[in-house]
Amino acid sequence: MSTEKRLVRYALTSKWTIMTALLMLAVAVAAELTGPFIAKTVIDRHISGIEEPWYETEAGSQAVSYNGAYYTREAYVDSSQIQGEPIQIMQIGTSFYFTEEPLPLDGSRSFQDGELRIEAGGDVYTAEAEPLSTSEVLAFYSPEIPLIINWLLLYLGIVFVASFFRYGQSYYLKKAAHRIIQRMRVDVFGQLSRVPVRFFDHQPAGKIVARITNDTEAIRELYMTVLANFFSSGIYIAGIYVALFILDWRLALMALVLLPILYAWFKVYRKFAAGYNRKIRAKNAEINAAMNEAVQGMSIIQAFRQEPKTEAAFEKLNEEHYTYQVKLLKLNSLTSHNLTFVVKNVVFVGLIWWISGGTAGFLTLGVLYAFVDYINRLFEPVNQIINQLANLEQARAAGTRVFELMNEEGRDVDDSEIPRFKGEVAFTDVRFSYKDGEPVLKGLSFRAKPGDTVALVGHTGSGKSSIINLLFRFYDPQTGTISIDGVNTKTLSPQAMRAHMGIVLQEPYLFSGTIAENIAYGRPDATRAEIEEAVRLVGGEDVFAKLTNGLDEEVSEKGSTLSSGQRQLVSFARALVADPAILVLDEATSSIDTETEMIIQRGLESLKANRTTFVIAHRLSTIKDADQIIVLDRGTILEKGTHEELLAAGGTYAHMYYLQQGQAV
Incomplete structure (x- = not known):
């Protein structure tokens, strides 16, 4: 589905709010477009209308006294009231003549010399006339003043009505835009839970964050500003052309030349702007990724004195972003106001030429005023459309990036539940690779009985972490089967499986909140007593008691305010509260001090009790009590057995163990 169609689908989620907003906008625009018609009526009927024929009548509300007689305009007189021949008032400059x-x-x-002279079409017309004084002119205008005031009051009323509907349009359209973006962000964030872990292997966190924040913000402008301007401008343009045809169809036809010019410009602009906007959004995401990486790794950057290099790399990205911004700015500057200014003046030149050449025929002053007013108004929405094209292209580019993320293949989060595992795990001829042609696990087979502790040993790249990734179904093997309690894991919901599995990483990740909240992360309904008991069992009771607020101590992002040992104790307690049937300890004690390790080692027996435990360890002294030790090398099993059995075999494990103990092999 195209980006445009998906943007429309999201808009339809708030269709009634948007339709209400657009209806109010249509009313506001229609009201605003009555202005020139009211001005035309006032000019032609009440200002220039003074030159219409006047007839001598009896005194009345519309009659004007002059030289001892009463005169009434033809528009206000009944044929039965007419006395004698019509008289006329003519204006020349600022002077009026009777x-x-x-x-x-x-x-x-x-x-x-008392003679009024008219030259028209080669003919000359003359008549005796008398100049009128200012007071006499005002007397002839006096019947029009109340009517002009009524028209002005009507116009003010229309202005207030239009402003009310404008307010409603703005409020409802912005409300709809906020709601649409809220839904979109929820969907995008939900998609992050659906996509497989391998997606994050190749996507920097900053780029993903940029799609959820910056790109959706650009899309918000589409619904909140671009849509309003395009719809408003469309109604304006349509309404103005209707008004122009009502005023004079010949002049309106001349003004129609504007439409193909605008269409051609729109196509040319999109051709160049689309590419620039895609580059700008991509560079913006790269800048976010670089900033995120720099902030998280600032201690390393400073420790290795790489500030100049990091700054130079960031400046390069920033300069590339600036270059594309300038290219887009040049395109906008060259074509936006310049184009409308040129086209507008061409239309006016054509209008003047047409009128001065007599082609247009006789036009009243009111028609001419209204036509010029509408032409001026016509270019306001044209300018708005042109000015919003940049935002439109930015929104399209941002939408494309957001929907690319949402198009990633994923699996719906399944809230179904399965009975707690007994803990029997079996790998049967498992073959797996992250990249085609680069196998990581090569026909791996082993079995762990319920309650066993299985240690995975091997050099870096031997496949230890890959086994855990497959066990948790972060990835699935290309061939072979992984079963738990005799059931192929591919037939189980990943979420349902993980409800009975726990993991303690070498570098535990803590979330913002309190220590207690982090311990209860895997089981939010855990009681305070259960949390405190878990802390006691892993040996952290005295450690956390030294903190000012104890278990209610606030944890900053990633737990940076806690020591490595404290973070690891939280991670162990978190696993214990979750009460998993299968537990993975991934180098869980390798990055902590000896004292804390001794505390944790005492609590490990509580943690491993009645659980199938997988331990990834480089310090072989910590796994001597494992029920099964699997020695891996490049995705294959070299040896398998207990600590004593492997030492007796004198193979790779024995060699590694004695080296670590500092003994001669």
């Missing part, structure tokens, strides 16, 4: 001989309104006007 004549009893009506003259054509079209043509060049002049007044000299």
